[in-house]
Amino acid sequence: MVSMSYTTVAIILTLVAVLFYGAFVLYGTWIDGRRQALRNKGLHPETDDFGQVHAREEEEENHGNRS
Secondary structure, three states, rough: OOOOHHHHHHHHHHHHHHHHHHHHHHHHHHHHHHHHHHHHHOEEEEEOOOOOOEEHHHHHHHOOOOO
């Protein structure tokens, strides 16, 4: 059986945590870029539960006024 020291396990867990953090930051940056693209067009971005970015104006056209 392979025996790993506590230091090796700690290094591996740290690397995994850094990878997950990086993925989280990149996903947030990607979503923000999509929202900024809509802002540059003069629209009001909204992000749904699935991470899809839509313009509020497009939603009102498709579903009527959501007041």
